[in-house]
Amino acid sequence: MIKVNLIGSSRKKVAKSGRSQVKVPTNVLPLVLLIIVVGTAAGGYLWYANLMAQSADLDSKIAAAQAQKAALDVVIKENAIYETRKKALENRIAVIEGLKRNQVNPIMALDVLSEAIERTQYVWLSQLDQNNAILSMSGTGTSVNAIADFLTNLENTRHFRNIELANATDASGNFTFSLRCEFAPPVVAVPPPAAATSGGN
Numbered sequence: 027m028i029k030v031n032l033i034g035s036s037r038k039k040v041a042k043s044g045r046s047q048v049k050v051p052t053n054v055l056p057l058v059l060l061i062i063v064v065g066t067a068a069g070g071y072l073w074y075a076n077l078m079a080q081s082a083d084l085d086s087k088i089a090a091a092q093a094q095k096a097a098l099d100v101v102i103k104e105n106a107i108y109e110t111r112k113k114a115l116e117n118r119i120a121v122i123e124g125l126k127r128n129q130v131n132p133i134m135a136l137d138v139l140s141e142a143i144e145r146t147q148y149v150w151l152s153q154l155d156q157n158n159a160i161l162s163m164s165g166t167g168t169s170v171n172a173i174a175d176f177l178t179n180l181e182n183t184r185h186f187r188n189i190e191l192a193n194a195t196d197a198s199g200n201f202t203f204s205l206r207c208e209f210a211p212p213v214v215a216v217p218p219p220a221a222a223t224s225g226g227n
Contacts, residue, residue: 131211132156134211135156135161135185135209138183138185138186138209139154139161139163139180139186141183142176142179142180142182142183142186143176143179145179145182146172146175146176146179147172147175148167148168148169148172149165149166149167149168149172149173149175149176150165150166150167151163151164151165152164152165152166153165159208159209159210159211160206160207160208160209161186161206161207161208161209162204162205162206163204163205163206164202164203164204164205165202165203165204166197166200166201166202166203167194167200167201167203168199168200168201169201170194170201172201173191173194173201173203177189177191177205180207185209185210185211186207186208186209186210187207187208187210188207188208189205189206189207190205190206190207191203191204191205192204192205192206
């Protein structure tokens with residue numbers, strides 16, 4: 027009698043069928059490569075667009091800074107012109123004040139000089155020249171002592187300084203002399219400002 031093992035043959039067939047592999051279609055690979063290329067290009071474009079936006083922002087900031095610098099340069103130039111004019115005016119005021127200080131009233135100088143002559147005996151002036159505060163004079167005295175008294179009286183007025191006696195020569199019994207001195211006008215004292223008084227009952 028012949029026996030057929032049907033169970034064993036069915037197991038072998040099931041085992042053989044379990045070893046079968048899934049095959050990938052060959053037309054999918056180009057699609058994957060295309061996706062990679064497109065993604066890379068998109069990423070590069072976004073990166074480049076970001077750089078361009080940053081560059082444009084920096085350009086605008088540079089333009090604004092340059093405009094501000096130009097405005098400041100104009101202000102600096104105007105300030106320099108103002109300072110130059112201010113210094114010129116200050117120098118002009120200083121020159122005018124200096125001339126005013128050095129300006130001597132001839133009437134005042136003659137009054138003080140006449141007082142010194144009146145206090146001195148036997149001295150006469152024959153010539154007098156004035157150049158601002160410098161007085162040059164020449165005259166005659168009966169003696170050397172009379173001329174010395176005249177110099178002392180000039181000093182006692184406290185308005186004549188730097189007195190220089192040029193010469194004193196004897197001429198037929200009289201002594202001729204010439205001297206040079208500087209007249210200092212009296213200083214007018216400026217009173218201090220009065221303190222403000224607070225009124226109250």
